[in-house]
Amino acid sequence: MTDAFANYLTQKGSLTPEEIRQVEQVIIPRKIRRYQYLLQPGEVSNYIGFVVKGCLRQFRISENGQEHIMRFAIENWWVSDFESFLSGQPSKSYIDALEDSEIVMMEKQNYDILIQTIPNFKSLIDKLTTKNFEVHQARIYSNISESAEDRYNNFIISYPSINQRVPLHMVASFLGLSRETLSRVRKQDSRKNTD
Amino acid sequence: MTDAFANYLTQKGSLTPEEIRQVEQVIIPRKIRRYQYLLQPGEVSNYIGFVVKGCLRQFRISENGQEHIMRFAIENWWVSDFESFLSGQPSKSYIDALEDSEIVMMEKQNYDILIQTIPNFKSLIDKLTTKNFEVHQARIYSNISESAEDRYNNFIISYPSINQRVPLHMVASFLGLSRETLSRVRKQDSRKNTD
DNA sequence: CGATTCTTTGAAAACAGTCAATCTGTGTGG
């Protein structure tokens, strides 16, 4: 079950078998059913999860009741409200599962200890932080500079696997578009590609 | 000149006078004239700067030649292309000064040493990283969920000092709007406020 | 004062959202 996690730690973090054993002592495997919440607003996100199998999303609900998807997570991605996880402040987000999923969870106190005791784990997290920064910048740049069509096209290039698995109206929500608009954008695109 | 930096380190990072002396050994004060570039695309951002006085911006230029402002920096803010600084990859951004400015610069290698040797400095940077994460999330959420008017109103609440100092067309660029639209939004707003 | 930068305005066009209806595919219960 947690082989995927061990592989990840080996490949992305160069952890030794001994270090992986140490990490595995503090993780908790969990199954999450489709539609099940992992986090709700007001709770503090005391853990990070690593997705072994499945698909989840983090979203907020605006005053008028609309859902706005901040982030997806599939196999080999981390899932958490990192904002709440890092700051210790209550979350503003929901996290739920879009498919029956399996994750391994790690509590913040153990996470902090591992960072202090396993340099390879620390540098893995540093890489993750840098990557997150890049992803955020890219998304902000896309949001302020690109048309709906370009944003969608970049999305399917950057996240083809998400695009395949997730309903279109959620992709629209992630991109900040109405589902109707995204549906029309996609139609335009397919017309162009068959020319 | 660098008193502002020492104050910042004391107040935000609880550094002791001795620790501050240690930091001050590796910083380089620099004056940047208005319109002067601090960074251009392709360069690696090998330093972070702390703004003692003045105002700067980080922006990218899109294929059609438009400027898109990623970030402003004024007194007591850090300035850098953090993406490039953290990853060591070439930057995609320009940084330039909007006013004659004074900054103190720190090279990455010294930054790394200070993080390792001064726990207070490390936790200051950790706070900064968390704060950055929050700011990114807030901006993304704003971009995908709010109207032009709401985005602008949130901007002037969140960054009143920037709004006062920076030309309207740059605020528009930061928000992902045309200057004409922002001009009209602002007019609408002022009408509402005088009712 | 003249030059430059910044802001505003109007009119038209492009773009995106809303509402309502229909269509499609999937899965469940009878």
Place this chain on the structure above:
DNA sequence: CCACACAGATTGACTGTTTTCAAAGAATCG
């Protein structure tokens, strides 16, 4: 196996928002 319900996707007509283009009006600086 069929009928039905349900979630998701599409379409059309309409409305509202934002951009674009062009011009003119402030403000600032040397």
